[in-house]
Amino acid sequence: MRMTNAQMYARVLAGDPEWNGRFFTGVLTTGIYCLPSCKARKPKLANVRFFPTCEAARDAGLRPCRKCHPDDFARGADPVLESIETLVAEIRTHPAAFADVAAIVRRSGFGSTRLFELFRQHYHATPAEILTRARAHLASAQLLASADGLASVAGGAGFESLSAFHDHFRRFHGLTPAAYRELPRTSSFTLTLPVGYPLAYLRRALSRDPHSITERLEGDRYVTAFRSPHGPALLRLRLRENEIEVAVENTSGVHAHRVVTGILGLEQDAAGFARLARKLGLSRLVAGRPELRLAQIPSVFDGVLWSIIGQQINLPFACLLRRRLIERTGTPVSDGLSAPPSPEAVAALEPADLLPLQFSRSKADYLITTARMIAGGRLDLVALPTLSATRAERTLLAIRGLGPWSVNYVMMRALGFADCVPLGDTGVTSGLQALLQLEQRPDVDATRRLMAVFSPYRSLATAHLWQFNQPAP
DSSP states (O other): OOOOHHHHHHHHHHTOGGGBTTBEEEETTTTEEEOTTOOSOOOOGGGEEEESSHHHHHHTTOEEOTTTOHHHHHTTOOHHHHHHHHHHHHHHHOGGGOOSHHHHHHHHOSOHHHHHHHHHHHHSSOHHHHHHHHHHHHHHHHHHHOOOOHHHHHHHHTOSSHHHHHHHHHHHHSSOHHHHHTGGGOSEEEEEOOTTOOHHHHHHHHTSSTTOSSEEEETTEEEEEEEETTEEEEEEEEEOSSEEEEEEESSOHHHHHHHHHHHHTTTSOHHHHHHHHHHTTOHHHHTTOTTOOOOOOSOHHHHHHHHHHTTTSOHHHHHHHHHHHHHHHOEEOSTTOEEOOOHHHHHTOOHHHHGGGTOOHHHHHHHHHHHHHHHTTSSOTTTGGGSOHHHHHHHHHTSTTOOHHHHHHHHHHTSOOSSOOOTTOHHHHHHHHHHHTOSSOOOHHHHHHHHGGGTTOHHHHHHHHHHHTSOOO
């Protein structure tokens, strides 16, 4: 499609990554050419010339930007991203080798400011957060794999003291290290909630489909059927003011713990986002719920199903379609509940099978095609949460039928990335309109600009905006 200069300039001002590679932006005053999404200061239109290729820009005497690396993008390479991914892999494998953030900066070869920018861009976290998570996750693996004492486990993961080890471990896992070590031998455990955890909002999230056949909330008792690595399983929670009692059937305590901590959002930095909102003068966004978290979907495949089913339809109809799909392809467990389908079960369908269930032909095609990619090993859902946010986003955007809304929804709700915005989401745009007292709901470009101030917490900002126009539960 041929675009006018005005149309291309609008994409540049929006910093729209969807147009990377479709054209390149030359800035005549600096002699540099960039990708449309480049984070550098936006040039004036009078100083801009657009090019179809990097070669055309170089022939005009321009040189590639050192910030967005357009030549690397054009040939499918991304050495900066690859260097950050290599560094994060080292941190995750050997966190004790990095005494502090300064050691990470020295190892990276980048300046401190640039490294922080790259970590937030590609991993939605600071170097300190990546290091702390790596220590906690390595320690949890060592607790299960060895009989070493707690002091040895803490030191091996790089914690400077037992008290720091206990504090960080309980923050991420809701359990003491000793209690975590018992998970393989138990089918029940109790998680401690952070102070001020808004349990009423969790209840709202767990009961958004009152007719669900995969989950049910009755008073303070919640039960859900889900698909674990061991097959269909059942999870029972008792919601208390300061803790969650958990009982699990047909899967390990370790996997159940991972599912429940995801539902509770224990790894999310709710306090950090609340501080940012107050700093921006937007305390009303977090009023009454500063510890709000974004409940994670138990499986990545179920998150993908939700994202495709929910495209361009309202929530009640999306819930209806999902129930019908589960009735057709799910697995009955107990208590009248069924586990969501496996990729193989959906892959075995034909689009015509879903049309009588009120699926559109395109939605049915997207669901089945994606399921066949997963079942056939062409899309590795297990690896997705371990990738950089940039790599995960590129992987998902390459799938036919997954656009920016769907991809960001999966990244937020199923992969746990912290800095995503489901662009075009009506809950987000109506929340922004009310929060900022705008005359009309913002379009996609305006939403991208307005949400930028909440980085690197845009996933939590989305969660709060979804609640902003609703009465308190």
